[in-house]
Each structure stands twice: as C-alpha cells, then as structure tokens.
Amino acid sequence: MARKLLLEHINVPGINTLDVYRQKGGYRAVEKALKTLTPDEVVEEVKKSGLRGRGGAGFPTGMKWSFLAKPEGVARYLVCNADESEPGTFKDRYLMTYIPHALIEGMIVSSFALGANTSYIYVRGEMMPQIRILERAIAEAKNAGFLGKNILGSGYDLELYVQPGGGAYICGEETALLESLEGKRGNPRIKPPFPAIAGLYGCPTVVNNVESIAAVVPIINDGGDEYAKIGIGRSTGTKLISASGNLVRPGVYEIELGLPVEEFIYSDEWCGGIANGKRLKATVAGGSSVPILPANLTLKLANGEPRLMSYESLSEGGFATGSMMGSGGFIAFDEDQCIVRNTWNFSRFYHHESCGQCSPCREGTGWMEKVLHRLEYGHGKMSDIDLLVDVSKKIEGNTICPLGDAAAWPVASAIRHFRDEFEWHVNEPVKSLSTNYGLANYADPIAKAVTIEN
Amino acid sequence: MLKVEETQPVEFSSALIAKCDEIVKRYPEGKQKSALLPILHEVQAELGWLSTSAMDKVAAYLDIQDIEVYEVASFYSMYFLKPQGKYVLEVCRTGPCCLVGAEKLMGHIEEKLGVKENQVTEDGLFSWRGVECLAACGYGPVLQIGPEYTFYENLNEQKVDELIEDLRKK
Structure with a gap:
C-alpha cells in the first residue's frame, strides 16, 4: 500500500471533529511548531521538504514563503486559496469536507511561520456546505485554545476566517483572489509587485492552495527531510x-x-x-x-x-x-468521446470565465468558442482548424494572468494530437453529428518519437 | 410568472443585519468593503435575488458607492439580478460532467419542468440553468440548489425526477 500523509485517517468515523482528529495525532504539528520551533525554522523545514505548490503552478512553497517582505509595523497575511474551480479538480473539496482540521492545523502552523496574525481561507461560494464545515471546525479549534490570543501559551495570536467567493474561476488566480477578498471584481493585478510585497490591503501576503497548506502538517511532524524521501526527484511527497x-x-x-x-x-x-x-x-x-x-x-x-x-x-x-x-x-x-466537442466545451468555459480585462483573452476565447461550435455542429471549414491555432497563439503569453494560456493550450494541443478528428468533422458534417470518430490510432504503440512542432 | 417591481423597496430582517454586523468584524478597520461578497450571499439567501434596492441598501450599509455593489454583483455568477424560482437547479455543464451525461440530463430537466434555461415555472417553484465546473467531477453529473448549495451527485433521470417531486411536496 502506498503511503498516505493527508488521507491516512479519512475513513475514521468522526475524523471531521476535533476530538477524533486529535486522537489520531492531530494538532501535534501546532504544538511542535509553536513550542519548540521558531518561525524561520518552520520555513526551513518546508524548504527542505521540497513541497511544490499543489494548486497548479508547482512553485516551491518554502521559496514562496521566503520571499515574503517583513517591514516593521506592517501586518502580514496568509490567504488559503480554496477557490477550487479548475475543471477536473475536486481534491480540496474532498479534504475540506472530510478532514477539515488538517487544513485548519496547516493554517495555524503556516501563519505562525509567516508571522501572520489574521488569516483567511477563501472558499469558492458554491461550496457553502464546506464553508459551514470549516466554520464549525474553526470554532472547535478556538475553543480548544488552538486559535485566538496567546495560543498554547506561546504568545502567538491568530484569528482565522472563512471568506466565500461569488462564483468566478478567475479568483483562483492569486491576485484576482486578493481583489475579490477586498470586495471587488476578480480582475487579476499586474505583477510586479507580487503579493509577497504588496498583497491583501497592500500588505505582504502569501497565497497557498489548500493541499499545500495541509501538507505542512506532516512536514512539521516528521521533518522536511522525511517528506523529501517520498516521491521521485524534484517531485517530493504525496499528491492528491x-x-x-x-x-x-x-x-x-x-x-x-x-x-x-x-x-x-x-x-x-x-x-x-x-x-x-x-x-x-x-x-x-x-x-x-x-x-x-x-x-x-x-x-x-x-x-x-x-x-x-x-x-x-x-x-x-x-x-x-x-x-x-x-x-x-x-x-x-x-473511445466514444468526441475530442472536438470536449474542446468546444472547455473553450466555452474559458470564454465564460474570462474576466475581460485583456483583449486577447476576452475576444480570443469567444472566437475559439464560436469556431469550435461550428466545427462541432457541422458548419466548419478546413481553414477553421488553422484559424484556431492562430487565435490560440495570439492569446498565449499576451495576457496579464495565466487564464489566457489556460484557454489556448487545450485548443492547441487538441489540434496538435487529434487534427484528423477535426478534419473528419469538416469532411463529414452530417455523420459527425450522429457518430463519433472513435479511437482511430490514438492507442497504438508509438512508432517513433514525435518531436516536430509546427 | 412572478411579478416584481424593480424599484420595490426592501427591508432587511434584524437577523440579517446582525449577521452582516458579525461579518464586517472579520476585516481590519476601514476595510469593510471586504464584507461585500459574503453579505450579498446573505441578502440573496433572504430575498431570493438582488434587486437594485437591495444592492443600494448594501452599499449604504458598507458606506461604499452603489456602483461598487452593482459591478461586483454582475461580475460573479452566483448572484441573481432577476427573480428566480424558489429552487434553482444549477447543473454542471463542464467537460468531465459531460463525459458522464450532463447534457442529456439538462435536456431532461428542461422537459420535466417545461421551462427553458433561466426561466421560472408557472408556480414560481423552479428555475434551472447550466453552470460551469462545480468541483465534483468524480461524482458527475451533479447539480446544486441554493441558498444552502446542497449537492446532488451521481445523478440520472430517475434521481432528478425524485428530487423534483420531493421539492414540490416541501
């Protein structure tokens, strides 16, 4: 059986409550960090662990923490990104639903490491049940003395709040999330300055994914070196x-x-x-x-x-x-799925979710959706396929935030690998409405290395 | 159909105002605008949607301009700027759910309720719409119903029929 660090006790009845969570060794990391380690030592353990951001970018968490500016007399913030909206991703919902204290414990240890006295968990608004679960867990932790003033007699104070989003994929981008947390539209900010210098309310801020923060708990319990032994190369640890x-x-x-x-x-x-x-x-x-x-x-x-x-x-x-x-x-x-239809579906998603700030993304995602729609519904032309590639290239790299790239890559890659299926939709407009292109040779063994791009 | 005058004045209950007072305390002094999104959820839960009057009231409460509320309410997909059915069935229509039958299910809901997307049934009980990824891709097709945003997973036509019947009886 593979090692489990985050979900080891997920099937224990009542693990969502503080009592059972503690019986299973919960909040040991808070005691260890606050009683025996300095904030810098906690950062050092996370650096040693090799933990990379679990939200998508894969940036080393310890390094991100070490960039945090620490000017005298200015508040610092830790904000947890629980705006899980990437199609295909539902791990953070799972973690928050079944083992909410893992996130709370990680938030306390991480806030301590960063010197934050107020931290927020920004949860996407649709996850109202998870918001209630977290609020209950926070109340439990506060009652037990793990939150509030002078936690465990260490002199460290922390207040933790849950903030609901309003339904916008773009708020998963960290600067859009901060805008949203300030009560504004989720328009990503131009960087620099990065949040580590000027984030929430203009103060130094770290934004981390739910899973990254939860992973800090086993890292502190067992040490960063132990965590780094799991995995392969620069991909250390476990991943949901x-x-x-x-x-x-x-x-x-x-x-x-x-x-x-x-x-x-x-x-x-x-x-x-x-x-x-x-x-x-x-x-x-x-x-x-x-x-x-x-x-x-x-x-x-x-x-x-x-x-x-x-x-x-x-x-x-x-x-x-x-x-x-x-x-x-x-x-x-x-084998029964249609790549053209799925690509159209994803394009519609990105068009719907584009914040509209940058014209390549605002206009380009709409173009791609329209062109893919006509290909899927039998009105496409052969030139549409290259048009899509062209539009995707004009979006990629030309926007403030990565949503533009995220919209361009699925289209470009679908055409790169499944061009014959797109051509079939043009050549067989009627047939493609009622049947699918099928598996073709996509599952065949690779004859030779394919490395030619464009 | 529901008939609502856009300019109809609204009142916030004392429970709602108490809730707002509690939310505002989560942020530093002078940063009360941060409370806007959570307060809009609370207002919508009480009134069913966000009328101009309701939004103006929120602006006054937070001591911000009316437009600051309108631009936020119109940006985010969860806020309703028109009256909805008592139960809004929000079905995920994004890729992974479509791989397991979400599109067919939306067709079924349209037929069952007899109204198109974003329209309200005669009795004012239901409306439905497709929404983007709800982060429950492994349990699709899924739908949610506010204001509690209860989740219904691994759906099929029969389960949706039962759900609609249960809600009718409520």
Missing part, C-alpha cells in the same frame, strides 16, 4: 489526484509522486481501468488547462519509457509530446 471521466472508480486518490500513469489508470488499487469495458482514447492529466494527450502518449513517453505521475515526467517532451501535472485533475476519455 482527482480522477474523473470514464473510469471504473473515479474519485480522490493520494499517490506517492512517481507512480506510473498506467498503474494509476488500470490498477485495482487506483482507478480500476476504463468504465464499461471501453478503451482509453485520451487524458487531460492536470485539470482542463493542461494539454490533452492521446492514450499512447499518456502511458508512455515519446521514447517508449513509461510515463510517471510526477511534475517532470508528465511534462516530459514539452508541449509536443507531453502535458503538465497542474492541479492533479486527471480526466480520462474513453
């Missing part, structure tokens, strides 16, 4: 993977980084294979924003070696033959 789509057992899994993708999809310990006895056609390995890969490139690298669930292996081959770890939102498509 949200598995969805046409799988026998979709759900949230905690894996040790470095697990082969093939084992994750087909082993009975994990997803148990493709549902209804179908064959795998494609996957999106890290949430809708990352490039889609055909089955053969999902399971193996271009050189034929097995692909692993790690930051490096999933991005091996660049965008020509690789994808990204992203947020760990693993979506599997069976």
Whole structure:
C-alpha cells in the first residue's frame, strides 16, 4: 500500500471533529511548531521538504514563503486559496469536507511561520456546505485554545476566517483572489509587485492552495527531510489526484509522486481501468488547462519509457509530446468521446470565465468558442482548424494572468494530437453529428518519437 | 410568472443585519468593503435575488458607492439580478460532467419542468440553468440548489425526477 500523509485517517468515523482528529495525532504539528520551533525554522523545514505548490503552478512553497517582505509595523497575511474551480479538480473539496482540521492545523502552523496574525481561507461560494464545515471546525479549534490570543501559551495570536467567493474561476488566480477578498471584481493585478510585497490591503501576503497548506502538517511532524524521501526527484511527497471521466472508480486518490500513469489508470488499487469495458482514447492529466494527450502518449513517453505521475515526467517532451501535472485533475476519455466537442466545451468555459480585462483573452476565447461550435455542429471549414491555432497563439503569453494560456493550450494541443478528428468533422458534417470518430490510432504503440512542432 | 417591481423597496430582517454586523468584524478597520461578497450571499439567501434596492441598501450599509455593489454583483455568477424560482437547479455543464451525461440530463430537466434555461415555472417553484465546473467531477453529473448549495451527485433521470417531486411536496 502506498503511503498516505493527508488521507491516512479519512475513513475514521468522526475524523471531521476535533476530538477524533486529535486522537489520531492531530494538532501535534501546532504544538511542535509553536513550542519548540521558531518561525524561520518552520520555513526551513518546508524548504527542505521540497513541497511544490499543489494548486497548479508547482512553485516551491518554502521559496514562496521566503520571499515574503517583513517591514516593521506592517501586518502580514496568509490567504488559503480554496477557490477550487479548475475543471477536473475536486481534491480540496474532498479534504475540506472530510478532514477539515488538517487544513485548519496547516493554517495555524503556516501563519505562525509567516508571522501572520489574521488569516483567511477563501472558499469558492458554491461550496457553502464546506464553508459551514470549516466554520464549525474553526470554532472547535478556538475553543480548544488552538486559535485566538496567546495560543498554547506561546504568545502567538491568530484569528482565522472563512471568506466565500461569488462564483468566478478567475479568483483562483492569486491576485484576482486578493481583489475579490477586498470586495471587488476578480480582475487579476499586474505583477510586479507580487503579493509577497504588496498583497491583501497592500500588505505582504502569501497565497497557498489548500493541499499545500495541509501538507505542512506532516512536514512539521516528521521533518522536511522525511517528506523529501517520498516521491521521485524534484517531485517530493504525496499528491492528491482527482480522477474523473470514464473510469471504473473515479474519485480522490493520494499517490506517492512517481507512480506510473498506467498503474494509476488500470490498477485495482487506483482507478480500476476504463468504465464499461471501453478503451482509453485520451487524458487531460492536470485539470482542463493542461494539454490533452492521446492514450499512447499518456502511458508512455515519446521514447517508449513509461510515463510517471510526477511534475517532470508528465511534462516530459514539452508541449509536443507531453502535458503538465497542474492541479492533479486527471480526466480520462474513453473511445466514444468526441475530442472536438470536449474542446468546444472547455473553450466555452474559458470564454465564460474570462474576466475581460485583456483583449486577447476576452475576444480570443469567444472566437475559439464560436469556431469550435461550428466545427462541432457541422458548419466548419478546413481553414477553421488553422484559424484556431492562430487565435490560440495570439492569446498565449499576451495576457496579464495565466487564464489566457489556460484557454489556448487545450485548443492547441487538441489540434496538435487529434487534427484528423477535426478534419473528419469538416469532411463529414452530417455523420459527425450522429457518430463519433472513435479511437482511430490514438492507442497504438508509438512508432517513433514525435518531436516536430509546427 | 412572478411579478416584481424593480424599484420595490426592501427591508432587511434584524437577523440579517446582525449577521452582516458579525461579518464586517472579520476585516481590519476601514476595510469593510471586504464584507461585500459574503453579505450579498446573505441578502440573496433572504430575498431570493438582488434587486437594485437591495444592492443600494448594501452599499449604504458598507458606506461604499452603489456602483461598487452593482459591478461586483454582475461580475460573479452566483448572484441573481432577476427573480428566480424558489429552487434553482444549477447543473454542471463542464467537460468531465459531460463525459458522464450532463447534457442529456439538462435536456431532461428542461422537459420535466417545461421551462427553458433561466426561466421560472408557472408556480414560481423552479428555475434551472447550466453552470460551469462545480468541483465534483468524480461524482458527475451533479447539480446544486441554493441558498444552502446542497449537492446532488451521481445523478440520472430517475434521481432528478425524485428530487423534483420531493421539492414540490416541501
């Protein structure tokens, strides 16, 4: 059995309550950090652990913390990003629903490390039940003396609040989240300055994903070096993977980084294979924003070696033959799924969620949605395919925040790997309305390395 | 159909105002605008939607300009700027849910309720709409119903029918 650090006790009845959580060793990290470590020592452990941001960017958490400015007499903030909205990702909801104290404990230790006396958990508004769960857990922790003034006699004060969002994917971007937390529209800010210098209310701020903050707990309990022993290379520790789509057992899994993708999809310990006895056609390995890969490139690298669930292996081959770890939102498509339709669906999503600040994204996502819609509904032209590539290139890299890239990559990668399916939609407009292109040769063994881009 | 005068004055209950007072305390002095999103949720939970009068009242409460409330309420997808049914069925329509039948389910809901997306049923009980990813992709198709945003997972036509019948009887 694989090691579990976050979900070890997830099936213990009552683990959502403080009492049971403590019986299982909960809040040890708070006692250890506040009683025996200095804030800098906590930061040092997180650095040693090699923990990388679990929200999607994969930036080393300890390094992010060390960038925090500490001017005298200015408040500092820790804000937890629980605005989980990336299609295919539902791990943070799971963690907050079943083991909320893991997040609260991580927030206390992390706030202590950063010297924050007020911290916020920004939860997407649709997760009202999770907001209630967190509020109850915070009240429990406060009653037990883990929050409030002079926590455990250490002299450290912390107030923790839950802030609901209003329904906007863009607020997962950290500066949009801060704008939203200030009661404004979620328009991302121009960087620099980065939040570490000027974040919430213009004060130095760290924004971390739910899973990153929860991972601080085992890092402090066992030490950063122990955490770094798990995983492979620069992908240390465990990662929550949200598995969805046409799988026998979709759900949230905690894996040790470095697990082969093939084992994750087909082993009975994990997803148990493709549902209804179908064959795998494609996957999106890290949430809708990352490039889609055909089955053969999902399971193996271009050189034929097995692909692993790690930051490096999933991005091996660049965008020509690789994808990204992203947020760990693993979506599997069976042979009956239509890549054109799914790409249109994702484009509509990004068009809907674009904040409208930057014209390449505001206009470009709308164009892509329209063009993909006509391809899907049998009115497409062959030139539309190149038009899509052209539009995606004009968005990519030309926007304030990464939503533009996130909208461009799924379209560009779908055409890169599934161009024949797009052409079939143009050539067979009537047939494509009632049937699907099928598996074609996407699952065939890779004949030779494909490295040519454009 | 519901008939609501846009300029109809609104009153906030004392419970709602107490809740707002509590929310504002979460932020530093002078940063009360941070309370805007949570307060709009509370107002919508009480009144069902956000009329101009309701939004103006929130602006006055937070001591900010009316436009600062309008621009926020119109930016975020959860705030209703028109009256809705008592129960708004919000069905996830994004990729992973569509892989497991969300589009078919939306067609079924439209047929069952007899109204198009964003319209309200004769009796004022229901409206429905497709919404973007609800972060429950492994349990799709899913739908949520406010103001508590209760989740209904792994849905099929029969489960939706039962849900609608249960809500009718409430």
